[in-house]
Amino acid sequence: MMTPFHSFHMRRMIPVLLLLPLMAIITACDHKDLCYHHKHMVKLRLEFDWSDCEDPERPDGMCVFFYPEQPGLETRRFDFTGLQGGEITIAAGRYRLLTYNNDTESVFFRGMESHSTHEVYTRSGGLFESVTRGNQSNKGIPRAEGTEDEDVVICPDMMWGCSAIDITISEQGISYICVPVKDKEEWMERPPIVTENTITLYPHELTCIYTYEIRNVNNIEHIYQATASLSGMAPNLMLAEEELGRKPVTLPFEAYSDGVSKITGRFITFGHHAELPDPHRMMLYVWTNDGKAYSFGSESPRFNVTEQVHSAPNRRHVHLIIDGLDIPTPIDPPNPDVPGAFNPDIDDWGEVFQDV
Template structure:
């Protein structure tokens, strides 16, 4: 009997030891701590409220996503492996991030936009989707990142830079600006990309029309300032800039310029300045009736510009 109980005791000890060994193996999972650093040397003026990081495994599996409530980064725990890394600010209002399963497909996509009122569309762009102009977006990506299990002191540094293009419009020698109805001056730009492929760093191929606000100095100049994702490199479409204005007699006017060459030949594609000369707003006919809210027809004018 003593021998029998001794064998039982030995078996129990062996089982407990085996269980403990498996648990220790589970605790030492194949992960590592990674210090993520967002270095803003290419955009020192940027102060986004939050950042997002995607790590795309080379195995093609769905990427883990990490959120940072600051612009500087922080420590994360990552499964060991090889990745492609991609980051962007996560505080945009008019940009949607979609197709996030793969590095090649992840896209910053523009939210739907609207004109302030129904308007005539330039050229043959009546069926083109209307999108909001993007707010500021910074991004960076790295093709090869290796995370080693249990290794200490591992860091990942990314250098976000502006993805959006800054467009400005200046129209000089504008006539009769003093007759504009307050708040009734806006514009649109056709055949612009409706998104940006973050992994390949290229504007999306789908085209959209972008409405934007315009301002005047009340004398002779009209301006606009907005962001875009640029236009597809393969695009051969004409890009029209249209100015919409309503005068204080209720008359509505749209003026369309072909600005394709001005955009495509801009010295800096990231900072495009569209300078135009002349916007022939007519002087209202004073018939003693004041503002007429029942005037609904738009008078459209195509303006030729010298290059």
């Protein structure tokens, strides 16, 4: 038989017992919310495999951008000295990735807020950039026929890089797709790579190396300074898809005389857009030791190197050849002050037209 004392205590205990399951539910909900919003940080290693690079030249370091594909994550940039890579710590989630060398000096970047708009380009320049070491007006300087309206921009730096997609980073492991250039044709049906804690990237050349030689140059001993240009080239590169810009530009670059019979040079370019019909015409600008200035190539067929550019066996390494050039024989005696008196504003050009 329950006494009044027992009845009183039972009435007090019943509300407490009813509250216990409710407190457990509230506690469990709070725990799940905290866990859901917490960013799980994962330590992983980035490695660079350079087997896709033909040229022995290599950069001093690389940067890597992780672009998130889900809300709540932020874009991250990591920089590495050297070519090996290293360890990073990043929030678990889904990403896309871009990497390229971080030792550039001549290029600029824009659209860096997203993977698809990240772009590299160069500034406007002068046709005599290589000899004046600075920008100047291109007004009055002879141009190749049909290229007079092209913008003049400076050559880019040598660049290496690649991209990776479908990256999933979790505490259980990593999956991603980064395809070596040499394996792209065979990769289409393969699944993503799954690893425990490593992403391997395969940088390749993003810019092109062009070399040229003008052979059998007569009266070359009278040249004290020269520079050159090439028209119809791409002004920029979209890094994610490696898509070249479609507006053709003219690139100025250095020219060197061997003092015997040959003028040579080497320059870097983003390349040319294969779908555009714009011609690729070289121009050579020469100053002789009698104070005269001459231009070659404005209408000369031999300076039209379009076919050489388009048919090059390797679009990343193009070698151009122009055979035969006659430098006018000086009428006036050489001027000993000419080497120190270069005038970038000179407009009294002698345009030399030579048939094939």
